[in-house]
Amino acid sequence: MTGFAITSPAIIRRFAFSAITLALLSGCSSTDHAVQPTETVTNESSVQVTLAQPPKAEQPLTLNQIMANPDWMGIFAQGAYWSDDSQAIYFSRQAHQAPTRDYYKQGIQQNTAEKLSLDQLHLADQKNAVLNLDKSKKAYIYQGNLFVKDLTTATIKQITKQNQAIDGVRFLSNGDIAYWQGNNIFRLHQSSGLIEQLASIQMANKPEQIQEPNTYLAKQQHRLINYVAMQHDNAKAKQEYTKQLAAVDPSFAAKTWYLGDSEVVSELSLSSDGQYALLALTDKNYSWRSEHDIMPNYLGKDGYVDAVPARARVAEDKFPGQRLVLLDLTNHVKKDITIEGLTGFDEDVLASVKQENAAAKGETYQSEKSPRLIQLMQDWGWSQSAIQWHPTENKLLVMIEAVDNKDRWIASVDLDKGTLVTEHRLHDDAWVNYSYNQYGWLPNSDSFYFLSEQSGYSHLYLKQLGGETRALTEGEFVVDEVTLSPEGTHFVYRANPDHPGSFNIYRTEIATGKTEQLTNWFGMLSYELSPDGKSLLLNASSSIQPNELYVQPIGGEIKQLTDYTSNAFKEYAWQAPKVVAVPSNHGAGEVYARVYLPEGFDAEAADKYPAVIFNHGAGYLQNAHYGFSVYFREFMFHNMLTQRGYVVMDMDYRGSSGYGRDWRTAIYRNMGTPEVEDLKDGVAWMAKNVNVDAGKVGTYGGSYGGFLTFMALFNEPELFQAGAALRPVTDWAHYNAPYTSNILNTPDVDPIAYERSSPIEFAQGLEKPLLIMSGVLDDNVFFQDSVRLVQRLIELEKPMFETAIYPVEPHGFKQPSSWLDEYRRIYKLFEQELKK
Template sequence: MKKYSTLFLAASVTFALGGCASTTDNTSTTATASPVPSVQQAVTPEVEMPTAVQNGKITLKQVMADPQWMGALPTDMGWSVDGSKIVFEREKQDSALSDVYIADINTPNEAVKAPLSDLHKYRFDERVVRNDGVIAFAFEDSVFIQFTNGKTVQLTRGGNSLSNLSFMTDGRLMALSGNRFVAINLETGTREELLSWEFADEPKAVEPAEDYIAQEQHTLIQYIALQRKNRQEKEDAEQALAQSNVSVAPAPFYFDKSHRLAGISVSPAGNYAVVATTESKPSRDDSDIMPHYIQEDSRIAAKSVRQRVADAEPVNHELWLLNLKTGEKSALNYFSLPGYNDDVLASVKTENAKANGESYEVNRLPRPITLLQSWYWTKPSIRWHKNGEAVAVMLEAWDNKDRWIATVNLENKSLENQHRLHDDAWVNYRFNAFDWLNNSETLYFQSEHSGYAHLYLQTPGEKPVALTSGQYIVDDITLSPDDNYLYFKANIEHPGLYEIYRADLSDKSIETMTDLNGMTDYVLSPDGSQLVLSHSKVNKPAELYVKPAQEAVAAAQITQSTSDTFNALPWAVPKVVAIPSSHTDAPIYARVYLPENYDSKTSNKAVVFNHGAGYLQNAHLGWSGYFREYMFQSMLVQQGYVVLDMDYRASAGYGRDWRTAIYRQMGTPEVQDLRDGVNWLVDNANVDRARIGTYGGSYGGFLTFMSMFTAPDLFAAGAALRPVTDWAHYNTPYTANILNTPDIDPIAYERSSPIYFAEGLQKPLLINAPMVDDNVFFHDTVRLVQRLIELEKENFETAIYPVEPHGFVQPSSWLDEYRRIYKLFEENL
């Protein structure tokens, strides 16, 4: 039974985002539309009340101190190699290092530090299991084998490292070692090279004559002809020996010497490999540097940084099928992929050409295509079935408009498309889980084609079958070892409430695994019998829980980590409100923090916090990743401020249309939503429209600029922290999704970059900029400040932080930054 009042349902109904049609099935409670709630009707999250609440005063000095004062919080939960121990880490007191803790599944409350001598059993890098239960795992530069009798043997220690561990169909361990794959017989220790490769011209015993006089030499001089004959015979004999004698390593495969490896995977049967290569060229220029002023030697260091999107060039991967038995190398072309040569940006190019007085003709040349390798998705994009007879690849267009899942026809040496996901804006980089079921040649994968990220099964050649559907997102997919279930995290009941579920693959039903009411993550035990959980409330950091992987069994808490000091302070409990939008049918979910007597006759001052990342969710019912900001906002509430924290359009958790509303117009929908939020504060929280400030970092800093520059009536003051000022200087993977690239779509960059709107500044503005930020460069702030100077603006200040990266590290910097923000609000609100 949920611990919310019936008003919870009023707040959790209609959250359809735009025009995506999606039906509700047995995975979601049917609800009917109701009016968007007022403050009194908002969701009040279930919270844990402090154990010793005192009339304590929240101070900046306290909340910006080293977070260790909050307690020894558990992180990096997981399982031991054998699955008998719960594993997690806690930061050491007065140290940046962490200790590893282990707890027996039968006595989970009795966690102890893991001995250093056994650390490899708990913090391993890779783990694979053979059909008979033998386990191979890697730790640092070593590989270990755990046999079914419990005995563990160290296979390697140092030397050439082994990675990409997997078991072959014949029981041998396969691993990547440098530029080769090897197979190791664990019973005999025999090691066989399966595949090696080189990026070089393939050596030839006899080169053809380059010109007339060389040809003449070969014909006239018998000595030359004999030497060429001898070399050719020797090479033929060596190749024949390598192909017919297992005692000789096979010849390497050769690839274009101007290329590099982009991806590789070998069949568990050891007979084929799929390889992706790409042109090897620098990813950055010599001018891509950042000065670092505070050094041990008191000199200035030039640190290398990433390339700007303005300098990005298209990338294409060449895909190859290698026959390891015959040495044949076959190109896998992309012609079978639907839309591979669509000019998906034709309308964008036409608009930009027209703005320049030019015209554009549709171009049907093949698009650059790569293995899916986004900065967020780091798992392999080439997946062999464990039987070694089927392989699937996940590919993406470099223009970010298409993603394909294709299988490889090993006989015809061709790709066969199974699923195309197309988006006129951009394909989401987050929802890309895919793999084979263990016991059948059936794929499972995520797709956002319905408008929300959902889970699908597909037998190659047939249509996908939806396992989930509705106006919610499914993420963090895990297949159970027995192939019976797919576990996942989802916000089925409310956009800001995440629980753990599983899909029963036999009858396609959805089972609820947790009922904790907040933000919950999980790791399934290796045998599929247990779940270790991380769960938080809005006013309480995550603690660990454990439960059997059964629907009806409750979770048991196993850590209690927050300090007495933290527990004693009166942290605010924000309500989650659905604010009506004037630009979309969906509401804008937001956290609203209300002080005592907020509805008295005296009107309130308010602050609007803008979360970073753009595609991030903060108006949820768990502990925020912006925990310092949460504590700062609790302090403001204690002093009589109202605080609003909105999941403006572009935020995560609300489906595809909400995400892509900012396509080619970053800063426009979000500021519209901020205006709706300000209007709501005035109408519902007794806020004085003339006394509202705003602040945020990174994307939140960008939104502070855009609101202060393009809607100067909206806020009385603003603080922009580590802010983006010109998107052409940001990175390619993130920015090109939303704005394409500057050479193709300058219109999008100029309508989305604050530096073009700086003349609109009228109210006090604070800019806080870290100087060694390799994410949003300090250069962004420098250029904008110069622009403001040239525009003769007087009401701005800049604070610089010489040793700080994008995410501040030093407590003194955090304190200085937030003292300035607080002072800005106190003086202007």
């Protein structure tokens, strides 16, 4: 294990935007109906919240209820993990918008949880920990300080008690503990308790050594003025004495490393014996923040407009990549890692794109080889480091990605030469997925495992250093969440072989490849394997049941642990959406979708139904599944629409996750076209199969879903009769670089892709009523996106659009009143335009 990586500009760049990719909820709202009675309650953090009275099972839904404070549905368990003895579960709960959360422990044989007091939290078996080789001890960081727990006696010892936070920790192969603060690495000797500084890394130039006078005036001064000459000789002698003393005196700490003043340390990782440190360095002048823009907060606390810093746009974000440096801490030798060992390190992978763009301008492009920018792989779905040291030997693997998004390498590092050796190259002409990148060493071997989409689907592979690759799983399904069993004989993982919208947990024996299904859940779930490897902690849901925690012994029966869903929610007569496969008329095969049917649905009725298609956010997200949707407000809103006589469809259009590489990359350089083709097929399916009037269909969605609403209304004006775009992207050149450059490259390289994928380029096609709604404090999709499009529509003299702004809202709305206002407008639009 490599412990915890320090915070880095590159990680900030990737993960700051992983949280703000378009996967944030696009929410729901409320109607024109009278506000229901409310009650004030005190949650377990002593924060008062106002809840709407829950609906009675026989009553129709109202927008006031749907968009109310969601605590009425239940305050659910979050961040659950196992206790060290595999006999209990820890988790937290936090009321909507409460400033703090409460923490709990629940035995797997108990039916209720015990709330932990604040003075117990440092003793709660911390999840993010590292183990020593025999797994008898764990080390972890709590509130910035280092703790060690003896797993045989359950005793906990606090190692540090200071205000300067520790950034990372690992056990060394001899049992000592190494930790680092900033760019300083320390070793705690278990035998003596001595704390030794292994490295002091200074991102500065090395101080100049005392030099002999070398100009006429300097030489004259030393020759004529004895005092000057004496001061020089004394300083030189002291410097030499200190150097000699440090070389022979064992009490001295290691020499300082001076790595120059032009870079910063992005990530740091220490070898298992403490001899080597691998650093990833980034240009210190790079920032993911914009040099030009701010986000104005018009409701600043002092009555003025606050200028909030904003992230850079893909059109201006020039990430310089990283370089790797290996430090031999024992011999004080630095090696700059060269990238020539990466297969294809200098290929012009964008040659065809550049040629197409050059030809469009009447120019030619001559392809030339040149070293590409690289960085450590930053996977948005796991917290594992891209640097993997062998647990017992000085062997090192790194996972590296090209900044141009076309390659991901797993490479071993020659520690003597400072070179890379390609062990596996995953190339994609579109882009390498930012998910499915788990990898690591097998214990007591020279082999490693990894996930790869090389077959078209994420699967699990094994490879010996320098050897052949062996597939452990295969088929047209997705594998993720890989865990190596404690004894190192099996892999446990999540997969969806039976249906794209239903996941279960599986186990494969490494030696034989024998696979067994461990759970039999119909819906969505994630898991954590217990420390003893005997049980699974499941966070599972069905289409009308929110996530609850379950425990299942391997080979045993599942048991529900938590029951935080309110009775009011459980007792309401929710309609479970049907998951259907919509045949594609555009070469996509089948498109999975959720369908909600009206109350009293009659396929033979003379009057055809109006319909609404919801477009999920994120683009790369799965929502047509059998689990409880992250879009819980929309789920309730869709139930309400069926009560008002609508058919509702929710499609996993091309680009969605869960369906493999080809589905994901179908939108490469052409966002908004394949997806709208899928929406067309969805409308045709509803007209043919569920008695929908194809002339009375509307659409809506937030973030990426808002973008699709624009593309549909602008480019297929007869497809929908009305649309609502929430927090929508209008011009991809203004979105962030980590997300957008994957799919569209960058605007300076591939302007064609941006111009055919950005709604603002097609605004002249608007012919049907459009509602645009944006939060002013949206730091993901800027409010300016909507402002620019509105001005474009005004200049095009388009009269059929309206706007609504929400002054205090970020990308994922927070205030129930904002949700209510937003969905009241959406519902009104559909009632006016689809029921004429």
